[in-house]
Amino acid sequence: MKQQFKGQWLLLTIAVLLMQGCGKNFLELKSNQQQKVPSTIADYRAILDNATGYINPVNNRSSHTLGIIGADEYEIPPAVYGTFPVGLTFDYQKNAYGWTERIYQGGEGGIVVPTDFDTGYQRILLANLVLEGLGNITPHLTETEEWNETRGAALFHRAWNYFCLLQLYAPVFNAATASNDLGVPLRLESDPTAKVLRASVEDCYELLIADLKSAINLLPDKDIVKFRPTKQAAWALLARVYLQMDDYGKAAEYASNCITVAGELLDYNKVAAQPYPFPIYGTENPEVIFVMTAYDALAYTGEYLAVPNDFYQHYENADLRKTLFFEQDRNGMIRYHGSYYGSSLLFTGLALDEVYLTRAESHVRLGNLAEALSDLNTLLRNRYKKEAFVNLTTQNQDQLLGRILMERKKELLLRGIRWEDLRRLNKNPKTATNIKRNIAGTEVELLSNSPRFIWPFPEEAINVGGYPQNPR
Incomplete structure (x- = not known):
C-alpha cells in the first residue's frame, strides 16, 4: 500500500523545497541528472501521492511538532528528562517543552530532522508547483476527472498546511483583530526565492477557506485511498477551521x-x-x-x-x-x-x-x-x-x-x-x-494569556525572509 503512493518524479525545484523551507541551504543544492521534470497530469499526481516516502513525504511529518510538545497532554518523566540528548536536532524540542523565550538557535531543520516551518512550506510550494503545472495542461475529455482531482488535492494540501502553520506561528483567530494581526507568509507560486511578506491572519484564513471550497468542487466524495484528500476531508477540515474562528x-x-x-x-x-x-x-x-x-x-x-x-x-x-x-x-x-x-x-x-x-x-x-x-x-x-x-x-x-x-x-x-x-x-x-510543568525540580507555567502560545519563526526564516519575529 505504501509503495503504491510514493512519487516517482522529482525535479530541482522540488528538491530545493526540501532544504530549510526558504532558508539559505537550498541555494547550495546542485542539480541531479536523474531528476525528471513533471509534464503530465500523472506526473503531478505522483508528486502529491508521495504519501510516506523518506524524501518529502506529503502525508507524514505534519506541522504539529511544537504544538504536541507544548500542549498539556503528556509529560517527560523527571527520571528521563536529564537524559535527553543535546544538539540542534534536540535542543529546540527541549526548549519547546519548557516554553522558553528562545526556541530555535539557528541551523535546525533539513531533510532528516525538519522543523514545522520547513515541512509546511515544502508542501505549500509543492502544491503551488502542481497548480502551476496543471494550469499549463488542457486535459482531454478522458483526462478531465484526473485533472480535477489532482488540482483539488493540491488546493487541499495548500490549505491544510497553511492552517497548521497558523496554529503555531500566528495569533489565534480573533475577528476583531484578524485584519491587523500578523499571520504567515502567503506563497502562491512555486519559486522559493520570491520575497513574500507576512500576510494578515484574516487574509491567511480567507485564502485557505477559498482553497478548500474550490477543492470541494473538484474532489470525489470519498476515496478508498485514505492518503488522498476528498470532499469529505475538505468538509472535515472546514469544520475545524470554522470552529477555530468561533463560527x-x-x-x-x-x-x-x-x-x-x-x-x-x-x-x-x-x-x-x-x-x-x-x-x-x-x-x-x-x-x-x-x-x-x-x-x-x-x-x-x-x-x-x-x-x-x-x-x-x-x-x-x-x-x-x-x-x-x-x-x-x-x-x-x-x-x-x-x-x-x-x-x-x-x-x-x-x-x-x-x-x-x-x-x-x-x-x-x-x-x-x-x-x-x-x-x-x-x-x-x-x-x-x-x-x-x-x-x-x-x-x-x-x-x-x-x-x-x-x-x-x-x-x-x-x-x-x-x-x-x-x-x-x-x-x-x-x-x-494555564499549563504547569515540573522540569528538573522547577515549576514552569504557561499562562493562558501568554504570547508564548505563538511560537517564534526559525532563525533562517527571519534572516533570509526579513520577517518580523513573533514577540515572546
Whole structure:
C-alpha cells in the first residue's frame, strides 16, 4: 500500500523545497541528472501521492511538532528528562517543552530532522508547483476527472498546511483583530526565492477557506485511498477551521456535510487490546477520513512520552479507551499506544470522531442541546462497554459544554489538535487553561494569556525572509 503512493518524479525545484523551507541551504543544492521534470497530469499526481516516502513525504511529518510538545497532554518523566540528548536536532524540542523565550538557535531543520516551518512550506510550494503545472495542461475529455482531482488535492494540501502553520506561528483567530494581526507568509507560486511578506491572519484564513471550497468542487466524495484528500476531508477540515474562528453555524454545517458522506464510527467493543489496537496506516479504520502523521520527534516518543496520571484517571473503568489507548509500564508510567495510524507514529489526520465532537460543541454553543447530546452520546456509545453505557441527559448548557470539551481532550489525545483547542479556548476566561510543568525540580507555567502560545519563526526564516519575529 505504501509503495503504491510514493512519487516517482522529482525535479530541482522540488528538491530545493526540501532544504530549510526558504532558508539559505537550498541555494547550495546542485542539480541531479536523474531528476525528471513533471509534464503530465500523472506526473503531478505522483508528486502529491508521495504519501510516506523518506524524501518529502506529503502525508507524514505534519506541522504539529511544537504544538504536541507544548500542549498539556503528556509529560517527560523527571527520571528521563536529564537524559535527553543535546544538539540542534534536540535542543529546540527541549526548549519547546519548557516554553522558553528562545526556541530555535539557528541551523535546525533539513531533510532528516525538519522543523514545522520547513515541512509546511515544502508542501505549500509543492502544491503551488502542481497548480502551476496543471494550469499549463488542457486535459482531454478522458483526462478531465484526473485533472480535477489532482488540482483539488493540491488546493487541499495548500490549505491544510497553511492552517497548521497558523496554529503555531500566528495569533489565534480573533475577528476583531484578524485584519491587523500578523499571520504567515502567503506563497502562491512555486519559486522559493520570491520575497513574500507576512500576510494578515484574516487574509491567511480567507485564502485557505477559498482553497478548500474550490477543492470541494473538484474532489470525489470519498476515496478508498485514505492518503488522498476528498470532499469529505475538505468538509472535515472546514469544520475545524470554522470552529477555530468561533463560527459555530458553519462549523456545524460542514461537519454535517462530512458525516452525511459516511458517518460510521468504530465500535471499540469490537477492538482487541494489543500493542497497537487500531488498523495499521488507518486505512481499514472506518473513522479515518484522511491519513496524516506527525514527525516522530524524540520529545514525545519512547520513554520520553508519559501521560499524566491525573489525566489518565479521567477515563472511567467502563471506558474502553482506558485500555485501548494506554498501557502501564513496569515503572508505573502510563504510555500511549492509541494512534489511529496503528503504530508508534502519532496520527494527525482527519477522522469522524473529531467531526462528531466539533458538531456537538457547535450545537451546544448555538443552544441546540438536544442535537449536541445526540452527537456526544453517539460517540460515547461506541467508546464505553455496551452493558455500562447510559445516555447522558442534561439541560444545563455550561455543564454539557464542559463535558464535550473534556471528551475532545480525551478522544483526540496526541493528534496535534489540543494546542489549537487551547488557543481558541483561552479567548474566554471560563475555558482558559494555564499549563504547569515540573522540569528538573522547577515549576514552569504557561499562562493562558501568554504570547508564548505563538511560537517564534526559525532563525533562517527571519534572516533570509526579513520577517518580523513573533514577540515572546
